[in-house]
Amino acid sequence: MFGQLLATYKDAYRGITKSVWILAAIQLINRTGSMVLPFMTVYMTSSLGYSKTQAGIIMSIFGIGSLAGSYLGGRWSDKFGPFKVQILSLLVGGYSYLIIPLFHTFYPLAISVFFCGLINDSMRPAASSMTSHFATPETTTRSFSLMRMAINLGVAIGPAVAGLLAGISYVWLFVGDGITCIAAGIVFYFYFRNKQPQIHKEKKDTTIKTRSPYQDNTFMLFMLFCFFYAVAFFQIFSGIPLYYKDVYLKPEAAIGLLIGFNGLIVFIFEMITVSQMEKRFKPNHLIVTGCLMLGASFLLFNLFHGTIILLISMTLLSFSEIFAMPFMISRVVQTATPQTRGSYLAVYTIAWALAFIVSPYSSTQIIEQLNYAALWWIMGAFCIAIAYGFYVLGKNKKVEATV
Numbered sequence: 559m560f561g562q563l564l565a566t567y568k569d570a571y572r573g574i575t576k577s578v579w580i581l582a583a584i585q586l587i588n589r590t591g592s593m594v595l596p597f598m599t600v601y602m603t604s605s606l607g608y609s610k611t612q613a614g615i616i617m618s619i620f621g622i623g624s625l626a627g628s629y630l631g632g633r634w635s636d637k638f639g640p641f642k643v644q645i646l647s648l649l650v651g652g653y654s655y656l657i658i659p660l661f662h663t664f665y666p667l668a669i670s671v672f673f674c675g676l677i678n679d680s681m682r683p684a685a686s687s688m689t690s691h692f693a694t695p696e697t698t699t700r701s702f703s704l705m706r707m708a709i710n711l712g713v714a715i716g717p718a719v720a721g722l723l724a725g726i727s728y729v730w731l732f733v734g735d736g737i738t739c740i741a742a743g744i745v746f747y748f749y750f751r752n753k754q755p756q757i758h759k760e761k762k763d764t765t766i767k768t769r770s771p772y773q774d775n776t777f778m779l780f781m782l783f784c785f786f787y788a789v790a791f792f793q794i795f796s797g798i799p800l801y802y803k804d805v806y807l808k809p810e811a812a813i814g815l816l817i818g819f820n821g822l823i824v825f826i827f828e829m830i831t832v833s834q835m836e837k838r839f840k841p842n843h844l845i846v847t848g849c850l851m852l853g854a855s856f857l858l859f860n861l862f863h864g865t866i867i868l869l870i871s872m873t874l875l876s877f878s879e880i881f882a883m884p885f886m887i888s889r890v891v892q893t894a895t896p897q898t899r900g901s902y903l904a905v906y907t908i909a910w911a912l913a914f915i916v917s918p919y920s921s922t923q924i925i926e927q928l929n930y931a932a933l934w935w936i937m938g939a940f941c942i943a944i945a946y947g948f949y950v951l952g953k954n955k956k957v958e959a960t961v
Contacts (some may be wrong), residue, residue, distance in 0.1 A: 632904020721814020
């Protein structure tokens with residue numbers, strides 16, 4: 559039985575190119591420093607004395623920076639090439655993390671967080687474009703799953719280490735994030751400096767029309783539901799850590815381990831799950847299942863209590879991520895042409911960046927105006943509605959070909 563399981567794992571990785579593996583290693587280095595975002599709301603409320611509303615506003619400002627970075631990153635990737643965008647984002651983004659703890663008052667912190675979000679998220683369309691360039695058509699979904707696997711291994715390590723470092727000083731979280739960004743940038747530069755994807759420049763007299771993603775109505779509707787999903791999912795960086803802290807009185811080390819548990823589950827199970835599920839089920843059905851799992855993870859908070867429920871809920875959230883996200887991004891890649899890939903991927907990252915603006919502010923407002931129970935009832939119902947939206951969208955014959 560063990561031999562069969564091992565063979566299944568090997569089959570999941572078969573055909574993935576060396577360059578994609580290197581990109582995944584770079585993501586692992588970078589995301590091992592995922593220490594700031596999981597603890598940012600706790601840092602502001604516990605260490606800086608901010609109210610939950612102020613913390614939510616700051617996190618939303620980070621989201622606005624991410625939104626601008628996602629848009630510009632896609633445009634720059636198409637114009638200058640993803641290599642230049644990614645190397646600049648990693649190196650300058652690392653520095654942006656290092657300077658955040660120098661600012662304690664609201665407006666300077668807001669400005670520094672905005673630029674941190676802008677610089678770091680300009681990398682996302684570029685990194686996705688690099689992955690799609692070096693992946694083969696047969697391994698596109700699994701290549702993106704490998705990237706997410708590397709990211710989630712980093713996310714499993716980063717918050718767990720961050721929880722321990724926060725017990726010493728929150729400053730070390732920003733130092734760790736900054737150093738890993740810069741280290742990833744150095745590795746990226748030396749491996750890919752002579753392997754850069756070509757920039758597709760359209761000729762003035764071309765007869766081939768390239769449609770903007772904003773003119774692709776079916777795609778934009780799909781992005782709307784991805785945005786709704788992201789609003790709910792981003793509770794992992796806002797509502798959930800505060801819930802652990804305020805309701806269960808968990809220390810930073812325990813919060814880090816619980817959030818890191820998400821990354822560990824995705825790291826262990828995503829590749830084998832994706833490789834098996836994509837052979838048996840339509841991608842849209844898997845996305846719908848992922849939405850329902852996310853809703854269940856929130857509803858559990860209100861239905862049952864105890865530390866074991868926190869683990870079960872995080873497990874459901876993690877499998878929601880496994881079922882939904884790889885097939886969302888592979889749909890984006892399959893819809894775009896080589897000339898418009900950067901722009902399409904930018905719309906996807908913009909949807910997630912917009913969600914990061916809406917999610918922390920709305921969740922902290924619900925908590926302050928109502929309570930945590932209201933937040934979880936609302937999020938659970940919201941996820942069920944999102945699942946229904948994806949289900950209806952999948953009935954569209956035009957969508958069914960790619961979703």
